[in-house]
Amino acid sequence: MVKLTTIEIARLYHGRKSASYHGRPAWQAKCPVHRDRSPSLSITEPERGKTKVHCFRGCDDEAVLAAKGLKIADLYVDVELTPETIQRMKRDERLQKLERRLELAIMMIALEPAHKNYWRAVERGVRGDIQAMREADDPNERFQREIHERIQREGFDKMWESVPQEMP
Numbered sequence: 001m002v003k004l005t006t007i008e009i010a011r012l013y014h015g016r017k018s019a020s021y022h023g024r025p026a027w028q029a030k031c032p033v034h035r036d037r038s039p040s041l042s043i044t045e046p047e048r049g050k051t052k053v054h055c056f057r058g059c060d061d062e063a064v065l066a067a068k069g070l071k072i073a074d075l076y077v078d079v080e081l082t083p084e085t086i087q088r089m090k091r092d093e094r095l096q097k098l099e100r101r102l103e104l105a106i107m108m109i110a111l112e113p114a115h116k117n118y119w120r121a122v123e124r125g126v127r128g129d130i131q132a133m134r135e136a137d138d139p140n141e142r143f144q145r146e147i148h149e150r151i152q153r154e155g156f157d158k159m160w161e162s163v164p165q166e167m168p
């Protein structure tokens with residue numbers, strides 16, 4: 001049994017990264033079973049550790065896999081469920097939900113000018129939540145935001161004056 005990750009399988013089919021599918025990474029490739037001019041094979045990761053290979057022209061999944069020496073069982077990778085992994089999965093899921101909500105809000109601002117203010121508020125809120133998650137991961141993100149906010153609030157000169165004098 002080979003057991004490959006989705007990225008490895010996508011490489012095997014010479015897949016190209018395409019728009020994400022339900023917020024998860026996706027690739028497009030030429031189907032090795034039928035004479036494929038445009039890439040009709042989609043390679044997706046419906047959940048962590050699981051790969052889905054699908055030909056939109058209707059080729060049999062097993063035939064598509066066999067063309068690369070793979071079996072259905074090779075599409076599953078064991079993901080060790082340590083508390084850290086579970087936490088990271090939950091975090092990824094939440095971030096993906098927020099990013100979808102952000103996309104929706106941006107789309108709605110354009111589609112529903114009458115409710116623009118509402119969707120702008122949603123957009124701001126979601127951006128804030130995403131930022132908070134990034135800052136929780138990386139303290140440097142928070143530092144950069146604080147500096148940026150001070151420059152906006154006080155102007156660069158004033159902020160510079162407040163820098164301790166002993167600095168060169």
Ligand SMILES: [Zn+2]
Binds near residue numbers: 040
């Ligand atoms: Zn096909």
